[in-house]
Amino acid sequence: MSYKLKQYLLFAGVSTVIFACVVIIPFIYGLYLTFTSWDGVSRSKPFVGITNYVNAFADAGYWTSLGRTFIYSAIAVILVNAVAFIIAYMVTSGIKGQNFFRAGFFVPNLIGGIVLGYVWKFVFNKALVSLAGSISSGQAKSLLATETGAIAALIIVSVWQYAGYMMLIYVAGFMSVSEDVIEAAKIDGCTGTQSIIHISIPLMTASFVQCLFLTITRCFMVYDVNLSLTNGDPYGSSALAAMHVYNQAFVNKNYGTGQAEALILFVICAIIGGIQVYVGKKGEVQA
Amino acid sequence: MENEKAARNKKIRHAIMIIFLTLLFIAFVFPFIMVIINVFKVKADITANPLALIGKHGFTLENFPNAVKKMNFFLSFGNSLFITILSTIGTIILSSMTAYLIVRNNWKANKILFVLMIASMVIPFQVLMIPLVSLYGGIFGVLNHRITLIFMHIGFSLSMATFMFHGSIHTNVPISLEEAATIDGCNKWQIFSQIVFPILKPTIATVAIIDAMAFWNDYLLPSLVLGRKELYTIPIATKVFYGTYSTDTGLIMAALLLAMLPILLLYLFLQRYIVEGITAGAVK
Numbered sequence: 001m002s003y004k005l006k007q008y009l010l011f012a013g014v015s016t017v018i019f020a021c022v023v024i025i026p027f028i029y030g031l032y033l034t035f036t037s038w039d040g041v042s043r044s045k046p047f048v049g050i051t052n053y054v055n056a057f058a059d060a061g062y063w064t065s066l067g068r069t070f071i072y073s074a075i076a077v078i079l080v081n082a083v084a085f086i087i088a089y090m091v092t093s094g095i096k097g098q099n100f101f102r103a104g105f106f107v108p109n110l111i112g113g114i115v116l117g118y119v120w121k122f123v124f125n126k127a128l129v130s131l132a133g134s135i136s137s138g139q140a141k142s143l144l145a146t147e148t149g150a151i152a153a154l155i156i157v158s159v160w161q162y163a164g165y166m167m168l169i170y171v172a173g174f175m176s177v178s179e180d181v182i183e184a185a186k187i188d189g190c191t192g193t194q195s196i197i198h199i200s201i202p203l204m205t206a207s208f209v210q211c212l213f214l215t216i217t218r219c220f221m222v223y224d225v226n227l228s229l230t231n232g233d234p235y236g237s238s239a240l241a242a243m244h245v246y247n248q249a250f251v252n253k254n255y256g257t258g259q260a261e262a263l264i265l266f267v268i269c270a271i272i273g274g275i276q277v278y279v280g281k282k283g284e285v286q287a
Numbered sequence: 288m289e290n291e292k293a294a295r296n297k298k299i300r301h302a303i304m305i306i307f308l309t310l311l312f313i314a315f316v317f318p319f320i321m322v323i324i325n326v327f328k329v330k331a332d333i334t335a336n337p338l339a340l341i342g343k344h345g346f347t348l349e350n351f352p353n354a355v356k357k358m359n360f361f362l363s364f365g366n367s368l369f370i371t372i373l374s375t376i377g378t379i380i381l382s383s384m385t386a387y388l389i390v391r392n393n394w395k396a397n398k399i400l401f402v403l404m405i406a407s408m409v410i411p412f413q414v415l416m417i418p419l420v421s422l423y424g425g426i427f428g429v430l431n432h433r434i435t436l437i438f439m440h441i442g443f444s445l446s447m448a449t450f451m452f453h454g455s456i457h458t459n460v461p462i463s464l465e466e467a468a469t470i471d472g473c474n475k476w477q478i479f480s481q482i483v484f485p486i487l488k489p490t491i492a493t494v495a496i497i498d499a500m501a502f503w504n505d506y507l508l509p510s511l512v513l514g515r516k517e518l519y520t521i522p523i524a525t526k527v528f529y530g531t532y533s534t535d536t537g538l539i540m541a542a543l544l545l546a547m548l549p550i551l552l553l554y555l556f557l558q559r560y561i562v563e564g565i566t567a568g569a570v571k
Contacts, residue, residue, distance in 0.1 A: 008397070022438065
Protein backbone atom coordinates (compact mmCIF):
# COMPACT_ATOMS: atom_id res chain seq x y z
CA MET A 1 0.00 0.00 0.00
CA SER A 2 1.30 3.42 -0.89
CA TYR A 3 1.99 6.02 1.78
CA LYS A 4 -0.75 8.30 0.51
CA LEU A 5 -3.40 5.58 0.59
CA LYS A 6 -2.38 4.50 4.08
CA GLN A 7 -2.54 8.05 5.40
CA TYR A 8 -5.89 8.64 3.70
CA LEU A 9 -7.41 5.49 5.14
CA LEU A 10 -6.03 6.20 8.59
CA PHE A 11 -7.37 9.74 8.82
CA ALA A 12 -10.40 9.81 6.53
CA GLY A 13 -11.22 6.17 5.79
CA VAL A 14 -14.03 5.78 8.30
CA SER A 15 -15.39 9.25 7.55
CA THR A 16 -15.47 8.54 3.83
CA VAL A 17 -17.31 5.26 4.32
CA ILE A 18 -19.91 6.75 6.69
CA PHE A 19 -20.37 9.88 4.58
CA ALA A 20 -20.82 7.76 1.46
CA CYS A 21 -23.26 5.37 3.18
CA VAL A 22 -25.40 8.07 4.74
CA VAL A 23 -25.29 10.93 2.22
CA ILE A 24 -23.84 10.06 -1.20
CA ILE A 25 -25.30 6.61 -1.83
CA PRO A 26 -28.80 7.48 -0.51
CA PHE A 27 -28.75 10.63 -2.66
CA ILE A 28 -27.97 8.66 -5.82
CA TYR A 29 -30.31 5.85 -4.83
CA GLY A 30 -32.97 8.52 -4.25
CA LEU A 31 -32.54 9.69 -7.83
CA TYR A 32 -33.12 6.10 -8.95
CA LEU A 33 -36.21 5.80 -6.72
CA THR A 34 -37.88 8.71 -8.51
CA PHE A 35 -38.10 6.51 -11.61
CA THR A 36 -39.77 3.61 -9.81
CA SER A 37 -43.05 3.01 -8.06
CA TRP A 38 -42.06 1.54 -4.74
CA ASP A 39 -44.82 0.67 -2.27
CA GLY A 40 -42.61 0.91 0.79
CA VAL A 41 -42.68 -2.78 1.60
CA SER A 42 -41.89 -5.07 -1.30
CA ARG A 43 -38.45 -5.72 -2.71
CA SER A 44 -39.53 -5.07 -6.27
CA LYS A 45 -39.35 -1.51 -7.51
CA PRO A 46 -41.04 -1.38 -10.92
CA PHE A 47 -39.55 1.12 -13.34
CA VAL A 48 -42.09 3.76 -14.31
CA GLY A 49 -40.07 6.37 -16.20
CA ILE A 50 -40.95 9.97 -15.51
CA THR A 51 -44.43 9.22 -14.13
CA ASN A 52 -43.43 10.40 -10.66
CA TYR A 53 -42.27 13.76 -11.95
CA VAL A 54 -45.48 14.11 -13.95
CA ASN A 55 -47.42 13.30 -10.77
CA ALA A 56 -45.35 15.72 -8.75
CA PHE A 57 -45.97 18.53 -11.20
CA ALA A 58 -49.67 17.70 -11.27
CA ASP A 59 -49.92 17.55 -7.46
CA ALA A 60 -51.66 20.84 -6.66
CA GLY A 61 -51.27 20.19 -2.93
CA TYR A 62 -47.51 20.12 -3.33
CA TRP A 63 -47.30 23.44 -5.11
CA THR A 64 -49.66 25.04 -2.63
CA SER A 65 -47.53 23.80 0.25
CA LEU A 66 -44.42 25.04 -1.54
CA GLY A 67 -45.93 28.48 -2.10
CA ARG A 68 -46.94 28.56 1.55
CA THR A 69 -43.39 27.60 2.52
CA PHE A 70 -42.07 30.53 0.47
CA ILE A 71 -44.40 33.00 2.17
CA TYR A 72 -43.73 31.56 5.62
CA SER A 73 -39.97 31.54 5.05
CA ALA A 74 -39.83 35.05 3.60
CA ILE A 75 -41.67 36.59 6.55
CA ALA A 76 -39.97 34.42 9.18
CA VAL A 77 -36.46 35.03 7.80
CA ILE A 78 -36.94 38.82 7.76
CA LEU A 79 -38.45 38.92 11.25
CA VAL A 80 -35.93 36.50 12.80
CA ASN A 81 -33.00 38.50 11.48
CA ALA A 82 -34.49 41.91 12.29
CA VAL A 83 -35.27 40.88 15.87
CA ALA A 84 -31.92 39.11 16.26
CA PHE A 85 -29.99 42.08 14.92
CA ILE A 86 -31.77 44.59 17.17
CA ILE A 87 -31.26 42.44 20.27
CA ALA A 88 -27.62 41.84 19.32
CA TYR A 89 -27.06 45.58 18.98
CA MET A 90 -28.57 46.20 22.40
CA VAL A 91 -26.69 43.46 24.23
CA THR A 92 -23.35 44.66 22.84
CA SER A 93 -23.90 48.33 23.72
CA GLY A 94 -22.51 47.93 27.22
CA ILE A 95 -25.77 47.92 29.20
CA LYS A 96 -26.14 46.24 32.55
CA GLY A 97 -27.08 42.57 32.49
CA GLN A 98 -26.19 42.04 28.84
CA ASN A 99 -24.80 38.58 29.51
CA PHE A 100 -28.02 37.65 31.25
CA PHE A 101 -30.04 38.74 28.22
CA ARG A 102 -27.72 36.91 25.82
CA ALA A 103 -28.08 33.71 27.81
CA GLY A 104 -31.84 34.17 28.22
CA PHE A 105 -32.80 34.82 24.61
CA PHE A 106 -30.91 31.70 23.59
CA VAL A 107 -33.00 29.36 25.76
CA PRO A 108 -35.65 28.37 23.13
CA ASN A 109 -32.86 26.91 20.96
CA LEU A 110 -32.08 24.35 23.60
CA ILE A 111 -35.43 22.66 23.26
CA GLY A 112 -36.48 20.43 20.43
CA GLY A 113 -39.09 21.48 17.90
CA ILE A 114 -41.57 18.79 18.91
CA VAL A 115 -41.64 19.91 22.54
CA LEU A 116 -41.69 23.61 21.60
CA GLY A 117 -44.61 23.05 19.27
CA TYR A 118 -46.68 21.42 22.00
CA VAL A 119 -45.80 24.12 24.52
CA TRP A 120 -46.95 26.79 22.07
CA LYS A 121 -50.04 24.81 21.14
CA PHE A 122 -51.06 25.08 24.78
CA VAL A 123 -50.19 28.79 24.83
CA PHE A 124 -52.23 29.54 21.70
CA ASN A 125 -55.19 27.29 22.45
CA LYS A 126 -55.51 27.81 26.19
CA ALA A 127 -53.43 30.61 27.71
CA LEU A 128 -53.85 33.29 25.04
CA VAL A 129 -57.52 32.44 24.50
CA SER A 130 -58.09 32.82 28.22
CA LEU A 131 -56.08 36.05 28.29
CA ALA A 132 -58.04 37.49 25.37
CA GLY A 133 -61.28 36.34 26.97
CA SER A 134 -60.49 38.15 30.19
CA ILE A 135 -59.64 41.39 28.38
CA SER A 136 -62.63 41.48 26.03
CA SER A 137 -65.90 39.92 27.07
CA GLY A 138 -66.64 38.07 23.82
CA GLN A 139 -65.66 34.51 22.92
CA ALA A 140 -61.99 34.53 21.92
CA LYS A 141 -60.78 32.18 19.21
CA SER A 142 -57.43 30.44 19.04
CA LEU A 143 -54.97 31.67 16.45
CA LEU A 144 -54.53 28.06 15.39
CA ALA A 145 -58.17 27.76 14.31
CA THR A 146 -57.87 29.78 11.11
CA GLU A 147 -55.70 29.28 8.03
CA THR A 148 -53.77 32.54 8.17
CA GLY A 149 -53.71 32.32 11.95
CA ALA A 150 -51.98 28.95 11.88
CA ILE A 151 -49.26 30.25 9.53
CA ALA A 152 -48.89 33.38 11.66
CA ALA A 153 -48.51 31.12 14.69
CA LEU A 154 -45.79 29.15 12.92
CA ILE A 155 -43.99 32.41 12.13
CA ILE A 156 -44.26 33.61 15.73
CA VAL A 157 -42.84 30.35 17.05
CA SER A 158 -40.01 30.41 14.48
CA VAL A 159 -39.02 33.94 15.41
CA TRP A 160 -39.11 33.01 19.08
CA GLN A 161 -37.07 29.87 18.44
CA TYR A 162 -34.36 31.15 16.09
CA ALA A 163 -33.87 34.81 17.08
CA GLY A 164 -31.67 33.90 20.05
CA TYR A 165 -29.32 31.78 17.96
CA MET A 166 -28.95 34.37 15.23
CA MET A 167 -28.50 37.02 17.93
CA LEU A 168 -25.33 35.21 19.04
CA ILE A 169 -23.95 35.26 15.49
CA TYR A 170 -24.70 38.98 15.19
CA VAL A 171 -23.13 39.55 18.61
CA ALA A 172 -19.95 37.94 17.29
CA GLY A 173 -20.25 40.21 14.25
CA PHE A 174 -20.62 43.36 16.33
CA MET A 175 -17.66 42.35 18.47
CA SER A 176 -15.50 41.82 15.40
CA VAL A 177 -16.08 45.41 14.24
CA SER A 178 -13.14 47.20 15.76
CA GLU A 179 -13.71 49.99 18.27
CA ASP A 180 -11.22 52.22 16.44
CA VAL A 181 -13.30 52.39 13.29
CA ILE A 182 -16.45 53.32 15.25
CA GLU A 183 -14.42 55.87 17.24
CA ALA A 184 -13.03 57.38 14.04
CA ALA A 185 -16.54 57.63 12.60
CA LYS A 186 -17.72 59.40 15.75
CA ILE A 187 -14.95 61.96 15.46
CA ASP A 188 -15.97 62.52 11.85
CA GLY A 189 -19.42 63.38 13.13
CA CYS A 190 -21.35 60.12 12.68
CA THR A 191 -24.39 59.63 14.90
CA GLY A 192 -25.01 56.20 16.43
CA THR A 193 -27.54 55.22 13.76
CA GLN A 194 -25.30 56.44 10.97
CA SER A 195 -22.37 54.41 12.21
CA ILE A 196 -24.55 51.27 12.37
CA ILE A 197 -25.80 51.76 8.81
CA HIS A 198 -22.56 52.89 7.20
CA ILE A 199 -19.94 51.06 9.24
CA SER A 200 -21.20 48.14 11.32
CA ILE A 201 -23.63 46.64 8.79
CA PRO A 202 -21.20 46.62 5.83
CA LEU A 203 -18.46 45.16 8.02
CA MET A 204 -20.84 42.47 9.24
CA THR A 205 -21.67 41.06 5.81
CA ALA A 206 -20.29 37.67 6.82
CA SER A 207 -22.65 37.51 9.79
CA PHE A 208 -25.62 38.42 7.60
CA VAL A 209 -24.74 35.79 5.01
CA GLN A 210 -24.36 33.14 7.70
CA CYS A 211 -27.59 34.05 9.50
CA LEU A 212 -29.59 34.27 6.29
CA PHE A 213 -28.24 30.93 5.11
CA LEU A 214 -29.07 29.29 8.44
CA THR A 215 -32.56 30.78 8.75
CA ILE A 216 -33.52 30.15 5.12
CA THR A 217 -32.43 26.50 5.20
CA ARG A 218 -34.06 25.92 8.57
CA CYS A 219 -37.31 27.54 7.49
CA PHE A 220 -37.39 25.61 4.24
CA MET A 221 -36.94 22.28 5.96
CA VAL A 222 -39.00 22.87 9.09
CA TYR A 223 -40.99 19.81 10.00
CA ASP A 224 -41.16 19.08 13.71
CA VAL A 225 -42.68 22.39 14.85
CA ASN A 226 -45.12 22.18 11.97
CA LEU A 227 -46.06 18.68 13.08
CA SER A 228 -46.55 19.37 16.76
CA LEU A 229 -47.97 22.90 16.55
CA THR A 230 -50.52 22.62 13.75
CA ASN A 231 -50.12 19.17 12.17
CA GLY A 232 -51.23 20.86 8.96
CA ASP A 233 -54.58 21.90 10.48
CA PRO A 234 -57.05 23.41 9.84
CA TYR A 235 -57.78 21.04 6.93
CA GLY A 236 -54.24 20.75 5.67
CA SER A 237 -53.99 24.51 5.22
CA SER A 238 -50.80 24.91 7.26
CA ALA A 239 -48.81 21.95 5.92
CA LEU A 240 -45.42 23.17 4.73
CA ALA A 241 -43.45 21.50 1.93
CA ALA A 242 -41.46 19.17 4.21
CA MET A 243 -44.65 17.87 5.79
CA HIS A 244 -46.27 17.41 2.39
CA VAL A 245 -43.32 15.33 1.19
CA TYR A 246 -43.39 13.24 4.35
CA ASN A 247 -47.12 12.60 4.06
CA GLN A 248 -46.90 11.84 0.34
CA ALA A 249 -44.33 9.12 1.06
CA PHE A 250 -45.09 7.69 4.46
CA VAL A 251 -48.83 8.36 4.80
CA ASN A 252 -50.07 8.00 1.21
CA LYS A 253 -47.35 5.42 0.38
CA ASN A 254 -46.41 7.24 -2.84
CA TYR A 255 -42.69 6.90 -2.26
CA GLY A 256 -41.66 7.62 -5.85
CA THR A 257 -43.73 10.79 -6.10
CA GLY A 258 -42.65 11.87 -2.61
CA GLN A 259 -39.02 11.43 -3.60
CA ALA A 260 -39.53 13.40 -6.83
CA GLU A 261 -41.11 16.19 -4.80
CA ALA A 262 -38.24 16.09 -2.31
CA LEU A 263 -35.79 16.40 -5.19
CA ILE A 264 -37.59 19.49 -6.50
CA LEU A 265 -37.26 20.91 -2.97
CA PHE A 266 -33.53 20.18 -3.15
CA VAL A 267 -33.15 22.00 -6.46
CA ILE A 268 -34.90 25.05 -4.98
CA CYS A 269 -32.69 24.94 -1.87
CA ALA A 270 -29.56 24.60 -3.99
CA ILE A 271 -30.54 27.58 -6.15
CA ILE A 272 -31.31 29.74 -3.11
CA GLY A 273 -28.07 28.67 -1.44
CA GLY A 274 -26.08 29.38 -4.59
CA ILE A 275 -27.57 32.84 -5.11
CA GLN A 276 -26.98 33.69 -1.49
CA VAL A 277 -23.34 32.68 -1.42
CA TYR A 278 -22.79 34.57 -4.69
CA VAL A 279 -24.47 37.76 -3.47
CA GLY A 280 -22.75 37.47 -0.09
CA LYS A 281 -19.31 37.10 -1.68
CA LYS A 282 -19.93 40.15 -3.85
CA GLY A 283 -21.03 42.16 -0.83
CA GLU A 284 -17.95 41.17 1.11
CA VAL A 285 -15.62 42.41 -1.61
CA GLN A 286 -17.32 45.81 -1.61
CA ALA A 287 -16.94 46.10 2.14
CA MET B 288 -20.80 70.52 30.04
CA GLU B 289 -20.85 68.70 26.70
CA ASN B 290 -19.58 65.58 28.39
CA GLU B 291 -22.21 65.72 31.09
CA LYS B 292 -24.93 65.97 28.48
CA ALA B 293 -23.50 63.06 26.52
CA ALA B 294 -23.26 60.95 29.65
CA ARG B 295 -26.87 61.72 30.54
CA ASN B 296 -28.03 60.85 27.03
CA LYS B 297 -26.17 57.60 27.23
CA LYS B 298 -27.81 56.79 30.55
CA ILE B 299 -31.27 57.46 29.14
CA ARG B 300 -30.51 55.39 26.07
CA HIS B 301 -29.35 52.49 28.20
CA ALA B 302 -32.42 52.71 30.41
CA ILE B 303 -34.71 52.56 27.36
CA MET B 304 -32.81 49.56 26.04
CA ILE B 305 -33.05 47.72 29.34
CA ILE B 306 -36.80 48.33 29.54
CA PHE B 307 -37.26 47.15 25.96
CA LEU B 308 -35.15 44.04 26.50
CA THR B 309 -36.94 43.23 29.75
CA LEU B 310 -40.35 43.43 28.07
CA LEU B 311 -39.14 41.26 25.21
CA PHE B 312 -37.62 38.86 27.71
CA ILE B 313 -40.94 38.49 29.52
CA ALA B 314 -42.61 37.70 26.19
CA PHE B 315 -39.82 35.19 25.54
CA VAL B 316 -40.27 33.28 28.80
CA PHE B 317 -44.09 33.47 28.75
CA PRO B 318 -44.54 29.96 27.27
CA PHE B 319 -42.25 28.45 29.90
CA ILE B 320 -44.09 30.25 32.68
CA MET B 321 -47.37 28.87 31.35
CA VAL B 322 -46.02 25.32 31.56
CA ILE B 323 -44.58 25.82 35.02
CA ILE B 324 -47.69 27.33 36.60
CA ASN B 325 -49.98 24.71 35.09
CA VAL B 326 -47.90 21.67 35.88
CA PHE B 327 -48.96 21.84 39.52
CA LYS B 328 -52.69 22.01 38.79
CA VAL B 329 -55.36 19.39 38.25
CA LYS B 330 -57.01 19.22 34.83
CA ALA B 331 -60.19 21.02 35.87
CA ASP B 332 -58.23 24.00 37.14
CA ILE B 333 -56.19 24.28 33.96
CA THR B 334 -59.34 24.27 31.87
CA ALA B 335 -61.02 26.83 34.15
CA ASN B 336 -58.13 29.29 34.15
CA PRO B 337 -54.73 28.49 32.68
CA LEU B 338 -53.40 31.89 33.75
CA ALA B 339 -54.06 31.53 37.48
CA LEU B 340 -50.98 30.91 39.59
CA ILE B 341 -52.72 28.39 41.84
CA GLY B 342 -55.85 26.42 41.00
CA LYS B 343 -58.98 26.07 43.15
CA HIS B 344 -58.10 22.49 43.98
CA GLY B 345 -54.72 23.63 45.20
CA PHE B 346 -51.23 22.48 44.51
CA THR B 347 -50.60 18.98 43.20
CA LEU B 348 -47.47 17.01 42.41
CA GLU B 349 -49.37 14.07 41.02
CA ASN B 350 -48.77 14.93 37.36
CA PHE B 351 -45.08 14.14 37.61
CA PRO B 352 -45.01 10.49 38.68
CA ASN B 353 -47.87 9.80 36.26
CA ALA B 354 -46.04 11.36 33.35
CA VAL B 355 -42.74 9.69 34.24
CA LYS B 356 -44.44 6.31 34.22
CA LYS B 357 -46.65 6.76 31.18
CA MET B 358 -44.01 8.25 28.88
CA ASN B 359 -41.37 5.82 30.12
CA PHE B 360 -39.23 8.82 30.92
CA PHE B 361 -36.10 7.18 32.30
CA LEU B 362 -35.84 4.72 29.44
CA SER B 363 -36.15 7.39 26.75
CA PHE B 364 -33.84 9.67 28.70
CA GLY B 365 -31.21 6.89 28.74
CA ASN B 366 -31.67 6.29 25.01
CA SER B 367 -31.31 9.97 24.22
CA LEU B 368 -28.21 10.24 26.37
CA PHE B 369 -26.55 7.15 24.87
CA ILE B 370 -27.27 8.23 21.30
CA THR B 371 -26.27 11.86 21.85
CA ILE B 372 -22.98 11.07 23.57
CA LEU B 373 -21.78 8.43 21.12
CA SER B 374 -22.85 10.43 18.06
CA THR B 375 -21.10 13.55 19.34
CA ILE B 376 -17.86 11.76 20.21
CA GLY B 377 -17.86 9.97 16.86
CA THR B 378 -18.47 13.17 14.93
CA ILE B 379 -15.68 15.03 16.72
CA ILE B 380 -13.03 12.36 16.35
CA LEU B 381 -13.79 11.51 12.73
CA SER B 382 -14.29 15.05 11.47
CA SER B 383 -11.19 16.47 13.16
CA MET B 384 -9.06 13.68 11.67
CA THR B 385 -10.55 14.19 8.24
CA ALA B 386 -10.08 17.96 8.43
CA TYR B 387 -6.44 17.51 9.46
CA LEU B 388 -5.76 15.29 6.46
CA ILE B 389 -7.48 17.75 4.13
CA VAL B 390 -5.69 20.83 5.47
CA ARG B 391 -2.19 19.34 5.46
CA ASN B 392 -2.25 17.33 2.24
CA ASN B 393 -3.20 18.76 -1.09
CA TRP B 394 -4.24 15.47 -2.66
CA LYS B 395 -6.90 14.99 -5.32
CA ALA B 396 -8.90 12.53 -3.19
CA ASN B 397 -8.97 15.03 -0.32
CA LYS B 398 -10.18 17.82 -2.55
CA ILE B 399 -12.95 15.65 -3.98
CA LEU B 400 -14.07 14.61 -0.50
CA PHE B 401 -14.08 18.18 0.77
CA VAL B 402 -16.00 19.54 -2.21
CA LEU B 403 -18.58 16.76 -1.87
CA MET B 404 -18.95 17.50 1.83
CA ILE B 405 -19.48 21.22 1.30
CA ALA B 406 -21.91 20.62 -1.56
CA SER B 407 -23.89 18.15 0.56
CA MET B 408 -24.72 20.86 3.08
CA VAL B 409 -27.53 22.15 0.86
CA ILE B 410 -29.26 18.77 0.62
CA PRO B 411 -32.52 18.91 2.58
CA PHE B 412 -33.08 15.92 4.83
CA GLN B 413 -36.34 15.17 2.99
CA VAL B 414 -34.34 14.14 -0.08
CA LEU B 415 -32.48 11.46 1.88
CA MET B 416 -35.16 10.16 4.22
CA ILE B 417 -37.01 7.97 1.72
CA PRO B 418 -33.85 6.31 0.31
CA LEU B 419 -32.53 5.84 3.84
CA VAL B 420 -35.67 4.00 4.91
CA SER B 421 -35.63 2.00 1.71
CA LEU B 422 -31.94 1.05 1.93
CA TYR B 423 -31.52 0.52 5.65
CA GLY B 424 -34.99 -0.83 6.29
CA GLY B 425 -35.72 -2.82 3.16
CA ILE B 426 -32.34 -3.97 1.85
CA PHE B 427 -30.03 -4.14 4.90
CA GLY B 428 -32.74 -4.58 7.54
CA VAL B 429 -30.85 -2.64 10.19
CA LEU B 430 -33.53 -0.21 11.34
CA ASN B 431 -34.53 -0.37 15.01
CA HIS B 432 -30.97 -0.28 16.30
CA ARG B 433 -29.51 2.63 18.24
CA ILE B 434 -26.18 2.05 16.48
CA THR B 435 -27.81 2.63 13.08
CA LEU B 436 -29.10 6.00 14.28
CA ILE B 437 -25.66 6.93 15.66
CA PHE B 438 -24.10 5.95 12.33
CA MET B 439 -26.54 8.22 10.48
CA HIS B 440 -26.18 11.10 12.93
CA ILE B 441 -22.43 11.02 12.38
CA GLY B 442 -22.86 10.83 8.62
CA PHE B 443 -25.10 13.90 8.52
CA SER B 444 -23.01 16.04 10.84
CA LEU B 445 -19.58 15.16 9.38
CA SER B 446 -19.64 17.83 6.64
CA MET B 447 -20.33 20.81 8.87
CA ALA B 448 -17.95 19.62 11.60
CA THR B 449 -15.14 18.91 9.12
CA PHE B 450 -15.68 22.36 7.66
CA MET B 451 -15.38 23.96 11.10
CA PHE B 452 -12.26 21.97 12.04
CA HIS B 453 -10.80 22.79 8.63
CA GLY B 454 -11.00 26.51 9.39
CA SER B 455 -9.72 26.06 12.91
CA ILE B 456 -6.66 23.96 11.96
CA HIS B 457 -5.87 26.45 9.22
CA THR B 458 -5.75 29.42 11.57
CA ASN B 459 -4.82 27.96 14.96
CA VAL B 460 -2.27 25.21 14.37
CA PRO B 461 1.18 26.58 13.44
CA ILE B 462 2.90 24.35 10.93
CA SER B 463 6.29 25.00 12.56
CA LEU B 464 5.06 23.18 15.65
CA GLU B 465 4.34 20.10 13.55
CA GLU B 466 7.70 20.33 11.80
CA ALA B 467 9.44 20.43 15.17
CA ALA B 468 7.54 17.33 16.24
CA THR B 469 8.52 15.56 13.03
CA ILE B 470 12.17 16.27 13.74
CA ASP B 471 11.66 14.83 17.21
CA GLY B 472 10.51 11.63 15.55
CA CYS B 473 6.72 11.85 15.74
CA ASN B 474 4.70 10.21 13.00
CA LYS B 475 1.54 11.81 11.53
CA TRP B 476 -0.77 10.03 13.93
CA GLN B 477 1.24 11.08 16.98
CA ILE B 478 1.35 14.66 15.75
CA PHE B 479 -2.39 14.69 15.30
CA SER B 480 -3.36 13.01 18.55
CA GLN B 481 -0.81 14.63 20.83
CA ILE B 482 -0.31 18.08 19.35
CA VAL B 483 -3.05 19.11 16.94
CA PHE B 484 -6.09 17.62 18.70
CA PRO B 485 -5.36 19.32 22.07
CA ILE B 486 -4.92 22.70 20.34
CA LEU B 487 -8.37 22.29 18.81
CA LYS B 488 -10.09 22.26 22.22
CA PRO B 489 -12.17 25.44 21.70
CA THR B 490 -13.47 24.19 18.34
CA ILE B 491 -14.13 20.77 19.84
CA ALA B 492 -16.27 22.45 22.48
CA THR B 493 -18.18 24.42 19.87
CA VAL B 494 -18.81 21.41 17.64
CA ALA B 495 -19.78 19.32 20.68
CA ILE B 496 -22.34 21.89 21.84
CA ILE B 497 -23.91 22.48 18.43
CA ASP B 498 -24.07 18.80 17.47
CA ALA B 499 -25.10 17.45 20.88
CA MET B 500 -28.04 19.88 20.91
CA ALA B 501 -29.02 18.87 17.39
CA PHE B 502 -28.80 15.14 18.22
CA TRP B 503 -30.67 15.47 21.51
CA ASN B 504 -33.52 17.40 19.91
CA ASP B 505 -33.75 15.58 16.59
CA TYR B 506 -37.14 14.10 15.86
CA LEU B 507 -37.58 13.15 12.21
CA LEU B 508 -34.56 10.87 11.73
CA PRO B 509 -34.97 8.98 15.04
CA SER B 510 -38.68 8.56 14.36
CA LEU B 511 -37.84 6.90 11.04
CA VAL B 512 -35.08 4.69 12.44
CA LEU B 513 -36.40 3.76 15.87
CA GLY B 514 -39.82 2.21 15.61
CA ARG B 515 -39.72 0.09 18.75
CA LYS B 516 -41.01 1.53 22.00
CA GLU B 517 -37.99 0.56 24.08
CA LEU B 518 -35.71 2.54 21.74
CA TYR B 519 -37.65 5.83 21.82
CA THR B 520 -35.73 9.02 22.44
CA ILE B 521 -37.27 11.91 24.39
CA PRO B 522 -38.73 13.78 21.37
CA ILE B 523 -40.39 10.60 20.07
CA ALA B 524 -41.65 9.66 23.52
CA THR B 525 -43.15 13.16 23.88
CA LYS B 526 -44.84 12.93 20.49
CA VAL B 527 -46.37 9.52 21.17
CA PHE B 528 -47.33 10.54 24.70
CA TYR B 529 -49.06 13.68 23.43
CA GLY B 530 -51.04 11.68 20.91
CA THR B 531 -52.26 9.30 23.60
CA TYR B 532 -52.98 11.74 26.39
CA SER B 533 -53.54 15.03 24.56
CA THR B 534 -56.74 15.70 26.54
CA ASP B 535 -55.11 15.21 29.93
CA THR B 536 -53.61 18.69 30.15
CA GLY B 537 -51.94 18.39 33.55
CA LEU B 538 -50.20 15.22 32.49
CA ILE B 539 -49.08 16.84 29.23
CA MET B 540 -47.64 19.82 31.09
CA ALA B 541 -45.61 17.49 33.28
CA ALA B 542 -44.37 15.55 30.25
CA LEU B 543 -43.33 18.75 28.44
CA LEU B 544 -41.54 20.04 31.51
CA LEU B 545 -39.77 16.71 31.96
CA ALA B 546 -38.69 16.76 28.33
CA MET B 547 -37.23 20.26 28.73
CA LEU B 548 -35.75 19.88 32.20
CA PRO B 549 -32.54 17.91 31.50
CA ILE B 550 -31.21 20.34 28.93
CA LEU B 551 -32.37 23.41 30.86
CA LEU B 552 -30.55 22.19 33.97
CA LEU B 553 -27.43 21.52 31.93
CA TYR B 554 -27.68 25.00 30.45
CA LEU B 555 -27.95 26.51 33.91
CA PHE B 556 -24.52 25.12 34.76
CA LEU B 557 -22.77 25.38 31.40
CA GLN B 558 -24.53 28.50 30.18
CA ARG B 559 -21.39 30.59 29.81
CA TYR B 560 -19.59 27.91 27.81
CA ILE B 561 -22.57 27.22 25.59
CA VAL B 562 -23.10 30.89 24.72
CA GLU B 563 -19.37 31.39 24.18
CA GLY B 564 -19.10 28.20 22.14
CA ILE B 565 -21.88 29.21 19.77
CA THR B 566 -20.51 32.75 19.51
CA ALA B 567 -17.04 31.38 18.75
CA GLY B 568 -18.52 29.08 16.11
CA ALA B 569 -19.96 32.15 14.42
CA VAL B 570 -16.65 33.95 13.89
CA LYS B 571 -14.94 32.36 10.98
